[in-house]
Amino acid sequence: MSINGRVLLLNQTYEPLGTVGVARAIVMLFKNTVSVEEWDGDRVLRTPREEYPVPSVVRRRTYVNVRRRRESAGKNRVRIYIRDQFRCQYCGERKNPVELTLDHILPRSRGGTGSPVNVVTACIACNQRKGSRTPEEARMPLLTTQTALRTKLERVVLCHYAEARPEWKKYLFGYEDTATLKRA
Numbered sequence: 001m002s003i004n005g006r007v008l009l010l011n012q013t014y015e016p017l018g019t020v021g022v023a024r025a026i027v028m029l030f031k032n033t034v035s036v037e038e039w040d041g042d043r044v045l046r047t048p049r050e051e052y053p054v055p056s057v058v059r060r061r062t063y064v065n066v067r068r069r070r071e072s073a074g075k076n077r078v079r080i081y082i083r084d085q086f087r088c089q090y091c092g093e094r095k096n097p098v099e100l101t102l103d104h105i106l107p108r109s110r111g112g113t114g115s116p117v118n119v120v121t122a123c124i125a126c127n128q129r130k131g132s133r134t135p136e137e138a139r140m141p142l143l144t145t146q147t148a149l150r151t152k153l154e155r156v157v158l159c160h161y162a163e164a165r166p167e168w169k170k171y172l173f174g175y176e177d178t179a180t181l182k183r184a
């Protein structure tokens with residue numbers, strides 16, 4: 001287990017909150033802010049002096065209200081790229097993250113927000129071509145729909161990580177996210 005591994009973080013109510021790095025998860029354990037739901041097999045994180053068993057799923061001991069955290073998710077570049085499967089949503093090309101940018105569908109200069117529903121992955125060329133126009137004005141139709149963008153971003157991102165983590169699945173697919181459903 002490298003220090004770059006991810007740990008699934010659950011709310012006290014078992015709602016998935018996202019992932020944290022292994023080191024941060026171990027610090028949270030030491031601070032007693034989380035308890036371990038699943039260990040990552042018998043993997044350990046080695047430091048020069050110690051070995052720490054590595055958790056795979058941890059759960060907060062206190063409830064955290066996630067509404068604000070969800071709303072700021074649009075600022076997280078990688079989450080948007082994962083949601084859009086690293087494809088430019090104008091030309092459809094799949095690119096490396098360094099060749100991608102975030103495009104505001106309704107440009108910020110015209111009142112567009114940073115909400116995940118207004119932000120898509122775009123390659124540099126398409127982003128420059130579109131400029132500060134709407135897709136309609138630029139005659140660059142989006143390959144996605146607002147409905148698709150409304151898909152729960154957190155869930156898509158977690159499922160992306162969970163492909164390699166079978167022990168996460170029961171937490172991700174068993175949880176009914178009623179708070180999100182009500183807002184949708």
Ligand SMILES: [Zn+2]
Pocket residue numbers: 088089090091092093122123124125126127
């Ligand atoms: Zn493009």
